[in-house]
Amino acid sequence: MQLPRNVIAGPGAIESVGPICKTMRLKGRALIVTGNTTKHIAGDAVAESLKRSGYDVGFIVVEDATVKSVQKARKAAREMKADFLLGVGGGKSIDIAKLASTQLDLNFISVPTAASHDGIASSRASIIQNGRSVSRQAEAPLCVIADTDIIMKSPYRLLAAGCGDIISNYTAVLDWRLAARLRNVYISEYSAALSEMTARMVIDYAHQIKPGLEESVRLVVKALVSSSVAMSIAGSSAPASGSEHKFSHMLDQIAPKPALHGEQCGVGTIMMTYLHGGDWQRIRDALKTIGAPTTAKELGIGEKYIIEALMKAHKVRPERYTILGDKDLPYDAAVNIARTTKVIE
Numbered sequence: 001m002q003l004p005r006n007v008i009a010g011p012g013a014i015e016s017v018g019p020i021c022k023t024m025r026l027k028g029r030a031l032i033v034t035g036n037t038t039k040h041i042a043g044d045a046v047a048e049s050l051k052r053s054g055y056d057v058g059f060i061v062v063e064d065a066t067v068k069s070v071q072k073a074r075k076a077a078r079e080m081k082a083d084f085l086l087g088v089g090g091g092k093s094i095d096i097a098k099l100a101s102t103q104l105d106l107n108f109i110s111v112p113t114a115a116s117h118d119g120i121a122s123s124r125a126s127i128i129q130n131g132r133s134v135s136r137q138a139e140a141p142l143c144v145i146a147d148t149d150i151i152m153k154s155p156y157r158l159l160a161a162g163c164g165d166i167i168s169n170y171t172a173v174l175d176w177r178l179a180a181r182l183r184n185v186y187i188s189e190y191s192a193a194l195s196e197m198t199a200r201m202v203i204d205y206a207h208q209i210k211p212g213l214e215e216s217v218r219l220v221v222k223a224l225v226s227s228s229v230a231m232s233i234a235g236s237s238a239p240a241s242g243s244e245h246k247f248s249h250m251l252d253q254i255a256p257k258p259a260l261h262g263e264q265c266g267v268g269t270i271m272m273t274y275l276h277g278g279d280w281q282r283i284r285d286a287l288k289t290i291g292a293p294t295t296a297k298e299l300g301i302g303e304k305y306i307i308e309a310l311m312k313a314h315k316v317r318p319e320r321y322t323i324l325g326d327k328d329l330p331y332d333a334a335v336n337i338a339r340t341t342k343v344i345e
């Protein structure tokens with residue numbers, strides 16, 4: 001079981017990246033893996049802090065979480081003889097830095113600029129390979145440094161998406177239990193309980209999650225770390241990724257303009273809760289209270305893609321058995337699921 005050694009979350013935490021790396025006894029050269037937008041928001045400040053602490057610093061800017069981006073990051077790290085990597089940005093930058101550092105056998109520090117996904121502290125990396133999403137085992141970050149000022153200033157949509165990614169644990173665990181019963185899959189009860197509790201906390205405290213509130217950011221960051229830990233305990237993403245994630249990954253493949261990962265997972269959770277015979281209205285209400293999308297329209301995705309994604313989602317990660325089974329859903333069933341749960345009109 002791999003967990004981060006240190007998780008630091010607070011206002012202005014970015015200024016202490018250099019000193020924290022010193023405390024972690026890291027030496028030499030650091031490669032910052034970041035995105036175009038997030039370089040200006042946080043990457044440059046991380047570089048300054050590292051330089052003040054005596055580190056040599058290099059940058060690589062990446063946009064997509066593809067195998068190619070991971071290769072690019074590895075090449076940049078080798079060329080500058082990096083001693084450790086930092087992922088500074090959204091889930092994609094973090095996953096690329098996480099996987100590249102694992103492959104190079106180097107330490108990795110996670111510096112999320114948004115609370116939009118639960119990969120901030122996990123030992124998994126979600127990567128696009130040959131146009132499809134694959135979940136890869138990777139090393140958990142040595143340290144997570146979350147500057148709550150930066151996260152609070154990020155578009156609220158990102159925080160709401162993070163809540164969708166956490167609430168999706170609810171159906172992920174239902175799927176995991178189903179797979180344990182039908183496919184004899186191993187289930188870690190500790191991991192499942194932690195994952196369920198994390199989803200429940202966000203649902204119960206949905207009314208406290210609002211734009212511009214540091215308390216909301218802290219609550220969501222803690223939930224994301226807790227969900228990451230559930231994945232580490234399991235040694236897989238099963239406690240945090242089931243049928244609702246398959247639906248989201250399929251939308252990423254087929255929709256002309258996909259929405260945020262956590263937004264799609266949230267909408268997927270409404271529909272998969274319905275399929276499991278659960279209280280889908282409660283999931284929908286919680287997402288609405290938070291201000292996360294609950295319909296195709298709010299996702300900005302055409303209804304036909306929602307239907308197609310529902311029909312074909314089972315093809316994503318076929319080794320992970322879920323309520324979607326292992327055959328395409330009939331068209332009429334997919335329409336019925338989406339219509340009953342008010343995802344489409």
Ligand SMILES: NC(=O)C1=CN([C@@H]2O[C@H](COP(=O)(O)OP(=O)(O)OC[C@H]3O[C@@H](n4cnc5c(N)ncnc54)[C@H](O)[C@@H]3O)[C@@H](O)[C@H]2O)C=CC1
Nearest residue numbers: 037090091092113114116117118119122124125126154261
């Ligand atoms: N490894 C794991 O365990 C997990 C991995 N993931 C993966 O993470 C990705 C989703 O993460 P996201 O963060 O939603 O996607 P992302 O990395 O594409 O970021 C979303 C957008 O937010 C912007 N952004 C980030 N911080 C910002 C800030 N402070 N201000 C303004 N804009 C900012 C980025 O530039 C980007 O345009 C997916 O690839 C998903 O599969 C998701 C959950 C768990």
Ligand SMILES: O=C(CO)COP(=O)(O)O
Nearest residue numbers: 118126135237240241245
């Ligand atoms: O997104 C994740 C958990 O929220 C990671 O799961 P995947 O295995 O679907 O990449």
Ligand SMILES: [Zn+2]
Nearest residue numbers: 118165261265
């Ligand atoms: Zn996710």
